[in-house]
Amino acid sequence: MITAGALRSAVESRTDQSQRAWLDDALDVLARNPAAIRAHFPAVGRRVGRGPLDPGASGPFDWTVDDAARTLLLVALGPAAAAELPALYRHGDAAERRGLLRALPFLAAADVAGTADAADDREAAHAGDARDVSDVTDVAEAAVPLVADALRTNDQRLVAAALGAFAFAHLDDDAVAQAVLKCVFVGIPLASLEGLDERVTPALSRMLAAYAHERIAAGRTVPAEIWPLVDRHPPEAELAAIAAELEHPVAGRRAAAGAALADRAALAEHGPKI
Amino acid sequence: MRIFEPHIHMTSRTTDDYEALAAAGVVALVEPSFWLGQPRTSVGSFVDYFDALLGWERFRAAQFGIRHHCTIALNPKEANDGGLRDDVLALLPRYLAKDGVVAVGEVGYDSMTPAEDEAFSAQLALAVEHDLPALVHTPHRDKVAGTRRTLDVVDASGLPRERVLIDHNNELTVPLVAGTGCWMGFSIYPDTKMDETRMIRILSEYGTERMILNSAADWGRSDPLKVAKTAGAMLDAGFSADDVDRVVWRNPVEFYAQSGRLELDGVDADGPATFEGNSVRRGQPAGGPA
Numbered sequence: 001m002i003t004a005g006a007l008r009s010a011v012e013s014r015t016d017q018s019q020r021a022w023l024d025d026a027l028d029v030l031a032r033n034p035a036a037i038r039a040h041f042p043a044v045g046r047r048v049g050r051g052p053l054d055p056g057a058s059g060p061f062d063w064t065v066d067d068a069a070r071t072l073l074l075v076a077l078g079p080a081a082a083a084e085l086p087a088l089y090r091h092g093d094a095a096e097r098r099g100l101l102r103a104l105p106f107l108a109a110a111d112v113a114g115t116a117d118a119a120d121d122r123e124a125a126h127a128g129d130a131r132d133v134s135d136v137t138d139v140a141e142a143a144v145p146l147v148a149d150a151l152r153t154n155d156q157r158l159v160a161a162a163l164g165a166f167a168f169a170h171l172d173d174d175a176v177a178q179a180v181l182k183c184v185f186v187g188i189p190l191a192s193l194e195g196l197d198e199r200v201t202p203a204l205s206r207m208l209a210a211y212a213h214e215r216i217a218a219g220r221t222v223p224a225e226i227w228p229l230v231d232r233h234p235p236e237a238e239l240a241a242i243a244a245e246l247e248h249p250v251a252g253r254r255a256a257a258g259a260a261l262a263d264r265a266a267l268a269e270h271g272p273k274i
Numbered sequence: 275m276r277i278f279e280p281h282i283h284m285t286s287r288t289t290d291d292y293e294a295l296a297a298a299g300v301v302a303l304v305e306p307s308f309w310l311g312q313p314r315t316s317v318g319s320f321v322d323y324f325d326a327l328l329g330w331e332r333f334r335a336a337q338f339g340i341r342h343h344c345t346i347a348l349n350p351k352e353a354n355d356g357g358l359r360d361d362v363l364a365l366l367p368r369y370l371a372k373d374g375v376v377a378v379g380e381v382g383y384d385s386m387t388p389a390e391d392e393a394f395s396a397q398l399a400l401a402v403e404h405d406l407p408a409l410v411h412t413p414h415r416d417k418v419a420g421t422r423r424t425l426d427v428v429d430a431s432g433l434p435r436e437r438v439l440i441d442h443n444n445e446l447t448v449p450l451v452a453g454t455g456c457w458m459g460f461s462i463y464p465d466t467k468m469d470e471t472r473m474i475r476i477l478s479e480y481g482t483e484r485m486i487l488n489s490a491a492d493w494g495r496s497d498p499l500k501v502a503k504t505a506g507a508m509l510d511a512g513f514s515a516d517d518v519d520r521v522v523w524r525n526p527v528e529f530y531a532q533s534g535r536l537e538l539d540g541v542d543a544d545g546p547a548t549f550e551g552n553s554v555r556r557g558q559p560a561g562g563p564a
Contacts, residue, residue: 090315145356148354149313149355152313152351152354152384152385153312174385174386174387175385175387178385178386178415178416181415181416182415185414185415207415207416207419210416210417210418210419211415211416213418213446214417214418214444214445214446217444217445217446218444218445218468218472219472250475
């Protein structure tokens with residue numbers, strides 16, 4: 001995961017002098033007066049810009065300048081961040097919510113260390129033991145319901161922003177499985193989900209296979225990206241039902257099954273393991 | 275052709291859609307309460323929404339000779355909001371007592387969470403208590419497992435199966451629901467859930483008994499005329515006019531009539547002139563809609 005320091009450098013390289021001056025001033029104000037976040041947070045887009053942080057990278061998982069600046073503002077709040085999160089989210093528009101969700105892994109790490117500067121040092125440890133979260137209770141308590149809310153939307157960018165390291169560290173297996181299915185439904189590429197690899201359960205493999213069967217029975221295409229996850233814990237009943245579709249009287253179902261199983265075989269042989 | 279549209283979210287449709295529905299033969303409809311695309315943050319938003327279903331939408335529909343009914347419930351998605359759930363559930367009995375409320379719904383599963391389990395069971399109990407049928411939404415994700423679990427919860431509720439409409443079926447859920455005694459709903463959409471051709475195949479295989487078609491039109495990509503179009507496709511495929519009448523009129527009427535609150539006589543095409551001072555017919559030529 002990118003560090004807070006790297007985010008700041010990236011924002012500085014993508015902003016002009018007046019934008020940087022606003023951000024510097026905002027960070028300074030917030031360190032003394034956390035409640036000022038309520039007016040600063042909505043203003044970020046018009047003050048520092050909204051373009052991609054990495055020029056040319058504008059997928060649902062890519063950072064924008066406003067996402068990064070909002071993350072820096074929240075990090076600057078230090079221990080006061082947790083208390084501000086619920087209302088910032090509730091009254092936030094989609095861009096504000098996205099910035100807040102993207103900030104969560106940084107806040108959870110900062111919560112442990114107590115200072116924003118130490119966040120970078122904690123990240124390696126946090127990533128290495130993602131589910132040891134007993135010591136980040138405040139941010140977690142405040143933010144888990146917000147992540148759950150974002151995952152109930154059908155907004156690609158919100159769902160993607162919610163599904164970062166924080167979500168994989170704090171959501172239970174059922175919620176992760178539902179979130180992955182949500183990604184498939186709204187067209188978020190699964191390969192972008194950092195942290196999914198350790199969370200693929202037999203239930204998730206089964207749900208994805210059942211989804212493939214539904215698509216095939218409707219005569220529709222199946223996204224090829226699901227097969228490596230299905231084959232982590234191959235669900236016998238669902239796979240047998242899919243194989244049986246190859247003999248179905250409706251031509252469209254036979255064709256859909258043939259195409260899907262060809263993708264599966266090709267990925268098993270050549271594809272990257274997700 | 276007479277059409278009873280058993281599931282359509284008119285709140286998110288224009289007045290032109292009411293006019294097109296009437297022209298296509300829709301003379302009565304049911305608008306289930308559901309979520310609004312983004313979560314509500316207070317119980318007051320539910321109060322206003324339920325009032326609009328019973329007031330403003332009924333009035334708008336009446337302008338075009340369409341009898342508007344609704345179903346009332348806390349939808350599965352918002353059942354996950356712990357801060358709202360109890361307040362909304364406490365509000366429901368007041369609305370479930372009202373004229374024009376012909377079922378509890380949409381209830382059921384979205385993500386199959388414990389909170390959804392609780393709200394689903396509590397609302398089926400309300401259906402029993404208020405002598406109403408239930409309109410049950412089946413989930414988009416993990417649909418087959420969700421449908422099985424839905425049938426288990428229905429059986430545990432004590433609500434007779436013939437008073438339950440299991441909605442949004444597809445090829446893989448029909449075999450689970452057919453033969454249970456529950457009614458089977460199908461949402462005919464432009465590019466998700468179910469389309470006309472697939473629906474014809476299902477009707478050919480399973481027959482027309484307890485089969486109910488809807489457009490479920492809302493603010494997503496949807497088409498309020500899908501029931502009429504599917505009825506036309508049925509005729510083209512060789513179904514009789516009586517078969518069509520059964521699935522687009524007699525079946526939904528029989529299901530919702532179990533509420534004892536279906537009002538299909540004396541629909542006044544002209545309706546009152548204004549609703550709280552607001553006429554939807556602004557700009558209409560003299561004489562109003564046909």
